[in-house]
Amino acid sequence: MLIRPSLGFGLGLRVEHYESVLAERPPVDWFEVLTENYLVPGGKPLDYLMRVRERYPVAMHGVSLSIGSSAPLDREYLRQVAALAARVQPEWISDHLCWTGVAGRNTHDLLPLPYTEEALEHVAARVRQVQDMLGRRILLENVSSYVTFRDSALTEWQFLAQLAERADCLILLDVNNIYVSAVNHEFDPYDYLNAVPAERVQQIHLAGHEDHGSYLVDTHDTAVCDPVWELYAAALRRCGAVSTMIERDDHIPPLSELCAELGRARALARDALGAAAAERTAAALGAAPQSTAVAP
C-alpha cells in the first residue's frame, strides 16, 4: 500500500482562524498549512502552528518548490522546508506540478508545463532528488491552467500518471483544478479522473473558482460548486477514502461556515463510498458465483 490511511476531512489553516481553532476545537480532522508562511525565524506564526500541531494532524503544502523549473533546485529553500518538517512532523509534504520562476526570480504563480517527454524526464529526476533530500515521498498537485503549449505531446493526465510512476511520488488531486482546466481546455474532466493512478492519490483538494463565461479562474474565494462536488464523488468512488480538505484563500468566511461545507464533503463521501463498497461487493459476488453456490 503506497498511500497513508485517510486523515478524514480537513481545512487550510488561515491566520483569521488561529484563535477559533485553538479555543473552539472545531470538528476538523486535520489542517493543511502553507509551508512558506512558516519559513520564518520565529514569532507568532510558528507559535500558532505548533499549538495547532499539538491538537491536530498537519500536512505541509508548499508553493515555491518550482519542481518543473529549468533553473536548479533551490537547496536553501529545501533545507528550510526540511527543518520545518523536522519541527512540525507533518503527515506529509506537498507542492504543485508546475514551475514558479527561472533565473533567480519567483513569479509567485503556479505556471503550467509543456507536456513533453523532455519536461517529463526533467521533472521526474527533480522529484527523485527532492524526495532523497527530504527523505520521504512528496505529493504533487495538479494546477489549474489557462494556456496550452504547442509542443505538448501528452495530455495533462498522461503526464501526471507517468510522472508519478517514474518518480515514485504521490498525488494531491485537486478536483476543482481538474474541473477548471477541463472547461478552459475543453476536455472531459472524467477522462482525466479515470486516468489518474488511484493508488497514488493521498490527498484531495476542493475549492471554489470564478466563472468568466467562456473560461474559469481558480480563485479559492468562494464555495465549492455542484459540478465539482459531483467530480469529487466520482474521485472517491475511484480512489476510495482519501484525506480531503477545502481550500479557501480569499474572502475567508467564519470557521463555522467552512466546517459546514466540510460537512457536505463528509456526507457525500459517506454516500459515495457506501455506493462504492456496495459495487465492490456486487462485483465480488458476481465474480465468484461457484463459491457462493457451494457455501453452506
Add this chain to the structure above:
Amino acid sequence: MSSLARVQSDFQDHLLRGSEAVRAHLLGTARVPLETRLGIYAGAYGSRLTDALRSNYPALAALLGEADFAALGADYVRTHDSPFFSIRNYGDGLPEFLVQQATYAEVPLLAELARWEWTLGTVFDAADATPLAVGALARTPPARWAQLSFEWHPSVRRIALAWNVPQLWQALTRGEERPELVLLPEPIEWLAWRQELRSCFRSLSRSEAAALDAARAGDCFGELCERLGAELGEHAAPAQAATLLRAWVDAGLIVAARTA
C-alpha cells in the same frame, strides 16, 4: 538552452516585462483567444505582488487609499522582481523606492512610514530567544560588572524618524482619527522589539539611544559607564548605566550577559 528553458524564459519575460516571444509557444482557442489566456497570468502576477505589498504595508496602503496604492504597487512591481521563495519578503525595497522616485519623494513621510512598517514586520517574526531573567545580573560578582557585555534579542530594532510616524501608524492600523502630521525639530530615536509574542516600541532619549547602540555594538558595562560619565559626570554615570540596563533586562531586550 533546452526547449523547456526557452519556453520558461519567454513565459517569465512576458509576465515581468511584457515581451511577446512566449506567444510562439502557445495555443489559444476560438472560444478563448490566447490574448485572454495570457492576460489571466499577467493580471494575476501584478495583483498578487501588489497584494503582498498591501499586506506588508497596511498603514501606507490605508494612508494612500486604494487607487494611489495600486498605482504605487504597479510602479514597484514593474521595477522589482521577486527573488524570494516566500512572498512575505516581497517589498523590502519599497522605502528606498519611495525615496528615489520623484513623485513620492515630494512627501518624505511616505518613505518613513514604509521604513517603520517594514521594521515592525521584521520584529514580528524575528527568531525566538529566551530573555535574561530579571534577577540573573544580581548574581554577577561586583568586581566583574565592568566586563559584562550583552547578547540581544534577535527582534531588537532601532530607527530614527523625522515625523510622528509611529503615532500615525497606530491611528491608521486601528482605524482611529489620524494625528496631525508633524515634522519634528530633530529626529526621534525609536526602539522596536518583541516581548514574547507581543511587538513593542518606545521612543528613546538621545542619551539612551547612544548607550543602547554602543552596548549592541559590543561595549561592556564599564565602557557604558565611561560613555555616560562624559555626559553626566563620573559619579552619576554608574547609577544611570545600571538604571538603563535594568530597564533593558525588564523589557526582555537582553538574552545573555557574559564577562569577557
